[in-house]
Amino acid sequence: MEHAAHNPDEEQFIVRNLKEIIQILTDLAKRHEMLKVSFKHDVCLTNIISVDVKNHAVYLDIGLDDAFNSRLLASHQVVFSKDNGIRIKWTSTNISLATLKDGKAIKIAIPQTLMRLQRREFFRLATPIVNPLPCLIPVSDEANPDLDRTLELTLVDVSLGGIGVIYADPLDSRLVIGASFNQCKISFPEVGETSLTLQVRNITKVTLKDGVIKHRIGLQFIAPSRGNEGLINRYTYNLERQVMAVASNM
Template sequence: MTDPEVQADSAPTPQRFEYERTDEYSRYFLYSRSEVLSVLRTLIQKGALITVHFDHGKSFLLTSMLAFTEEGNDFILDIGANREMNQKALLADKLFLTAVVDKVKIQFSIDGLSAAEHLGRPAMRGSLPDAVLRLQRREFFRLSTPIANPVIVSAVIRLPDGSAENVDLPLFDISGGGVGLMVSQETAAKLEKGDILTECRIALPEEGLVVANLAVRNKFDVTTRSGAQFVRTGCEFVDIPPSRLNRVRRYITRVERERKARLSGLG
């Protein structure tokens, strides 16, 4: 039985998955049955930890794929440790499954799960997906930025009364798809899911200024070890030109390489 379990209200806002963004990630989709089976077989062989999202991404549980059925049309998942969450997953009519294997994100959706048994133990059964998203690490890897000397994003928040507020927001992390911002609760209250922050200015050390539009995708309350509280606000790049995206990727690659070099030196 997979453990630990996550409460249903851990993700307070609906989540949009890469799997749903077929236009943006079309080149990473696999459709042939042999390719789909190959990816799922890897999940089984590696014992990969799988996150099953449902209730529009607001609820999820952790599991692993155990086997294919004898007919080969379905797969078997382990159940989670929380009976209530298992029941909610079995009642869900749309579920998204995500995993990371060898630094590659695997993602697919199914239309439901049913109760099953595997080797005499309770399990869940799902139909093989029609497609699988296999997303290379460089497309989704998030680099945590320094907290002591943070990278700053300068943005303009448009308020309901038509006025504007200039804010400087520290980066929490950054990837080729967007950024996570460290936002005060007061400022976070002014940001709604779907809001577009235009012409945001991100000063990347040694790479220069990147100007981009950011779409607010989610917000999560975070408490640090010191007790400080902030709202991690996830934002997605919107129509960012390739030249600017390459600058972001160079920054991520360089900082990650420097971190590995420091760790190697300590070893």
Template sequence: MTQIAQLSEAEIEARFRVTGVKPVAFLLGGYAKEREPFSVQFGGAAEMFLTTPLAAQVEKGQLIFDCSGSVETNQRLLRSERNIFIGRPGGVHVQFTTGAAREVVYEGSKAFAVTLPQYVVRLQRREYFRIETPRINPLEFFGRLADGTLLKLPVHDISVSGIGVNAAVVPEGIVPGVVLANCHFSLPGDGKDLFFSATIRNVLEQESRGGNRHWRIGMQFNDLSSGDEVRIQRYIAKIERERHELS
């Protein structure tokens, strides 16, 4: 269960929601200016692809975003009545829901438009500690399946409660609920591996803007020591600090 799912509507309203047409457009317009990547889930959250907000237009009350690289995926999106956008600009979890999309032409190219959402949920850094790991020289996750098969997968994101990895194909036996008993990875500049068991929580197919498909596997740490949690917190703080210095 995500941290958002554990909060009441009143708590979300008071602590995390950005509401109003102009504030929402201003926020999303900033993400469009920076070309921040978002995933859009549709078809009852059964499908998704990566996209980029292109413009938030207050006068038209709409958000323009990039199409998928797949014609078939674009057609399925147009049939969806509810779409969920999720991103992590600057390491901050941002999420909003819209109605159906429609085709438009933006700056001479095909794009999608949706009515601006009524609100955007934006979890502050101090409330949400999952962060995407560097793509260059990524962390490597190692684990073993029950039959002894070795897993070696690049890490996409990490928090003190779990880890997300990428896979070109889903290894046989990886389904939600499966426990991997022997797992480990190392943090850059840290001389000792972190050892733990992990439970598979979700397996999601994703699509890049170029139309390439891959899988995101989310795992929950089961028995990570408090000392190792501190090491992960320090690593997250280091990545946040470095990204802030580069911005």
């Protein structure tokens, strides 16, 4: 069995769903992404050749240095990682040699968990313009509960750290920098609905080509639950795959 060792700070970015893990590894193979292999004092680069779901195995390219390969196969804990762009990392504890039709390869079990970290400052993915996603923000009035209402804002982008939304002019008086709202709902297609605490981080007035004034608002996720983090992570991952699929067909 494969058990990944993760830092406490990485725990919220751990993927445990087997189908997601297989998809992430398969995408790495399709894009021929280079992975860093680290064990003891050795480091090298490799890439995934294929993911064998039936046999629960992952095959990776093997180096030309026989002495290095011997140390790798004898190691009890090997870390595989991708540090550029979206960070991916997992640990394997049983490394073996396999013979494929094209030659020898490293064989590991499909990891039970892996870390996938999409840093906010690097990636902010645009959300669909057609059928845009609404963000529903409940606004309560403690003095007069009858005046409680729900604001509907339109998503324009999303990251693991927060979302960007558009709101019509005039701006609602409760939408000010620093304001926080609980139980905000976003229904991500094919993923699920979140219930989040959002905090207003920035507000920018935007004048569209037709002269219509809108407000672009940056909202930060505040201490999202693991379940909500998983939903956000899956949705951003799906968006990224869609973007890459479109780019590859251009």
